[in-house]
Amino acid sequence: MADFVVHYEGGLRCHVAHPDNGAVLVMDASQELGGRGENFSPSDMLSVSLGGCVLSIMAMAGRVAGLELAGATATVTKEMGNAPRRITRMAVTVAVPGVFDAAQRRRLETAAQACPVHTALGIDAPIRIIWQD
Structure with missing residues (x-):
């Protein structure tokens, strides 16, 4: 189990260092919300995590079956809503x-x-995974 300590720097910016390898991620609120918008927002990171996870799990299953998925992509579409501010829909389009x-x-x-x-x-927020032919 890993603990990730997220630090708030001010100016609607946070950062976190990976506890095992020291890799650092910086997150900003979007400019429309008063942030710098220079890095991925937290909800962007959720989208990136979803796409990376889908591809990684597919690659693991493919490896067991002798399938190579190099060059595959996952395009994650995220829609935001207000009142309350939240992700209202996500879709993942996979191309292999x-x-x-x-x-x-x-x-x-x-x-x-x-x-x-x-x-x-x-x-x-229903998440659709679409296979692109």
């Missing part, structure tokens, strides 16, 4: 180069749906 039979595609789609970030988001 290559040709897959029905069983291989089903394996990859099932893996995508099992992404831990996706399953942890028990929020009132």
